[in-house]
Amino acid sequence: MTEPRFIPLPAYRRYPEEEMARRASEFYEEVRRRRTVRHYSDRPVSRAVIEDCLRAAGTAPSGANRQPWHFVVVAEPEVKRRIREAAEQEEREFYRHRAPGDWLEALAPLGTDEHKPFLETAPYLIAVFAERYGAAPDGGREQNYYVTESVGLATGLLITALHHAGLATLTHTPSPMGFLNEILGRPPNERPFLLLVVGYPADDAVVPDISRKPLEEFATFV
Ligand code: IYR
Numbered sequence: 001m002t003e004p005r006f007i008p009l010p011a012y013r014r015y016p017e018e019e020m021a022r023r024a025s026e027f028y029e030e031v032r033r034r035r036t037v038r039h040y041s042d043r044p045v046s047r048a049v050i051e052d053c054l055r056a057a058g059t060a061p062s063g064a065n066r067q068p069w070h071f072v073v074v075a076e077p078e079v080k081r082r083i084r085e086a087a088e089q090e091e092r093e094f095y096r097h098r099a100p101g102d103w104l105e106a107l108a109p110l111g112t113d114e115h116k117p118f119l120e121t122a123p124y125l126i127a128v129f130a131e132r133y134g135a136a137p138d139g140g141r142e143q144n145y146y147v148t149e150s151v152g153l154a155t156g157l158l159i160t161a162l163h164h165a166g167l168a169t170l171t172h173t174p175s176p177m178g179f180l181n182e183i184l185g186r187p188p189n190e191r192p193f194l195l196l197v198v199g200y201p202a203d204d205a206v207v208p209d210i211s212r213k214p215l216e217e218f219a220t221f222v
Contacts, residue, residue: 031160037207039118039202039204039205040122041200053165063145066145068131069154070129072126074127088115118197121199123199126158128158128192129190130150130193134189151193168199168205174195177192
């Protein structure tokens with residue numbers, strides 16, 4: 001058994017209560033401005049910004065600290081084109097045949113369909129993969145834990161970091177997404193989790209007129 005090693009908690013900051021309240025409220029004001037965007041500008045985005053946002057994502061807590069995520073950042077137009085082609089093929093099936101009526105009804109307020117031009121317009125697609133198992137030092141399989149939860153937490157941080165930097169995102173989940181392994185050359189232990197579209201919103205971007213639940217509806221204090 002490996003013995004645990006401990007260090008004093010590094011870099012923790014305790015704020016005076018007033019400042020804490022102000023920070024909490026300001027953060028909420030910042031994140032509530034985030035909207036999922038489906039209309040993108042082709043304006044380039046600095047790779048260094050994407051790298052920092054990925055570093056932020058990589059600070060997420062994970063089961064047994066396995067950090068079971070891998071992010072593939074796609075900027076190459078030909079690769080984006082192939083991803084769009086494969087995604088639209090799946091989406092056509094979804095919207096025309098696979099989706100049950102109640103699912104289509106639930107999506108109706110969003111106005112989505114099988115056309116995904118943003119997969120080529122936006123400067124970056126970030127394919128998020130979940131490492132179902134890792135490689136042990138002896139070449140065998142190393143079990144990962146709470147993989148979906150861990151990758152979800154990292155992706156949430158990534159979306160928040162990108163928003164904080166002034167970029168728009170779209171959480172896109174073509175289903176099934178196996179084509180991402182093939183196009184991006186990822187190994188079979190990595191399960192595609194979602195595809196994040198990243199860039200500046202188009203000048204004429206519009207978003208669905210939908211609202212968020214008030215706190216009382218989604219939180220209970222006992
Ligand atoms: N993957 C499809 C359908 C879709 C599903 C859900 I759940 C959404 O919140 C939005 C869309 C698409 O991307 O169009």
